Amino acid sequence: KGSTWGYGEENGPSLWHKDYPVAQGSRQSPIDIVPSEASFDPRLAPIQLSYDQCTSINISNNGHSVVVEFDDSDDRSVIHGGALPNPYRLRQFHFHWGEKGCHGSEHTVAGKAFVSELHLVHWNAEKYKTFGQAAQEPDGLSVLGIFLETGDDHRWLHKITDALYMVKFKGSVSDFKGFNPKCLLPSSLHFWTYPGSLTTPPLHESVIWIVLKEPIVVSEKQMGKFRMLVFNGEEEDSRSRMENNFRSPQPLKGRKVLASFK
Numbered sequence: 001k002g003s004t005w006g007y008g009e010e011n012g013p014s015l016w017h018k019d020y021p022v023a024q025g026s027r028q029s030p031i032d033i034v035p036s037e038a039s040f041d042p043r044l045a046p047i048q049l050s051y052d053q054c055t056s057i058n059i060s061n062n063g064h065s066v067v068v069e070f071d072d073s074d075d076r077s078v079i080h081g082g083a084l085p086n087p088y089r090l091r092q093f094h095f096h097w098g099e100k101g102c103h104g105s106e107h108t109v110a111g112k113a114f115v116s117e118l119h120l121v122h123w124n125a126e127k128y129k130t131f132g133q134a135a136q137e138p139d140g141l142s143v144l145g146i147f148l149e150t151g152d153d154h155r156w157l158h159k160i161t162d163a164l165y166m167v168k169f170k171g172s173v174s175d176f177k178g179f180n181p182k183c184l185l186p187s188s189l190h191f192w193t194y195p196g197s198l199t200t201p202p203l204h205e206s207v208i209w210i211v212l213k214e215p216i217v218v219s220e221k222q223m224g225k226f227r228m229l230v231f232n233g234e235e236e237d238s239r240s241r242m243e244n245n246f247r248s249p250q251p252l253k254g255r256k257v258l259a260s261f262k
């Protein structure tokens, strides 16, 4: 059967272009964000996250990351502002991380990587009928990226890390209701924004990226709980700890990064 993509020696990011040629395209993500080369754009509207009516449904291990999915059947939880033409609907969020004490973010800032990166995935439901269709359009998706750095415990992240034992194996799903990701935001919503892609196959060039400048702080202990997840299914022989599930920065190819702040 076709070998599926992953983050290992035999199926990792450097090989994805074989099944997904767009991997070598002109608007791939992530990128290294160089603040001194980003231009402040006063016309960028502030980011607004209207998540108060959001409805989380479940938490699952898809063999690549841990994902919390939302009911996106109406506009109850949307992001707007930035360079977005209209509100985009929250569909899911997930994380990327490294191994103990190492880096794991996808975007970097002037070459600095963070221990992890949270992605809140939204889609343009005003213009497209389904997420799948939007994911193939240049203005179809918007992903909000938030860096994680280590320090004290994050006071709300335990709601997620306490549920990870339920989704240790690929294919496991567990109820996860009543979680509002607003509790995972830093105090400043200053951001960079640029046109890019999904950072996982199929790598569609359909994402308007919004990356917050200020990281949130989580403890090494909390990060350790992500690393007890495994890439493999419960029945598989291969046992591999879920870590280093990040793609490295891709060529900018002439793209401009805008900043919402001076």
Ligand SMILES: NS(=O)(=O)/N=C1/NCCO1
Binding pocket: 119, 121, 143, 197, 198, 199, 200
């Ligand atoms: N890392 S990412 O760019 O958010 N990738 C995806 N894939 C499906 C949804 O988000």
Ligand SMILES: [Zn+2]
Binding pocket: 094, 095, 096, 119, 199
């Ligand atoms: Zn992601």
